[in-house]
Amino acid sequence: NNLNEPIERDLIDLESLIHTVLGELSGMTIIGKLHISVTVEAHIQFYSDTKRLKNILKNIIHNAIKYQSPTHEHPFVRIHAKTDELQAFIAVEDNGIGIPKEHVGDIFNMFFRANDMTTGSGLGLYVVKETLETLRGRVIVDSDTRTGSVFS
Numbered sequence: 001n002n003l004n005e006p007i008e009r010d011l012i013d014l015e016s017l018i019h020t021v022l023g024e025l026s027g028m029t030i031i032g033k034l035h036i037s038v039t040v041e042a043h044i045q046f047y048s049d050t051k052r053l054k055n056i057l058k059n060i061i062h063n064a065i066k067y068q069s070p071t072h073e074h075p076f077v078r079i080h081a082k083t084d085e086l087q088a089f090i091a092v093e094d095n096g097i098g099i100p101k102e103h104v105g106d107i108f109n110m111f112f113r114a115n116d117m118t119t120g121s122g123l124g125l126y127v128v129k130e131t132l133e134t135l136r137g138r139v140i141v142d143s144d145t146r147t148g149s150v151f152s
Helices: 014-024 029-033 050-066 101-106 124-134
Strands: 010-012 035-042 046-048 076-083 088-094 141-144 148-151
Touching (some): 010 050, 014 035, 014 050, 014 076, 029 050, 050 076, 050 088, 050 124, 101 141
Parallel strands (some): 035 076
Antiparallel strands (some): 088 148, 141 148
């Protein structure tokens, strides 16, 4: 996914796009144990770059699934999307292992990994941030090791 490619302007069906991403992640081992909910309130048509938006969603939803707490009785991932005259707002909430408060500011840095259990290149959230900036969006994170994470 080249950040320098021209930005496409596609009509986005958020619900369909989210379900496509969930389908592509359905092979993840833990996914069968999760309660996943998707709510979409599309009050107005939303245009964006399908490929870029899909990549952003895939990274964030993948992390929400991957970093579930193995001890949690009722693990969940809640995806909420809403469009209005000003913006599209998408939040991915989980009750997984969370991110230690002291690392939340670093998670979008290239190659940063928040803990030793983390596998991967440390590029996923860096790419999310860069891609969102290309689309003139932003990401907000609220996370705690006791309660999980919300990426908006």
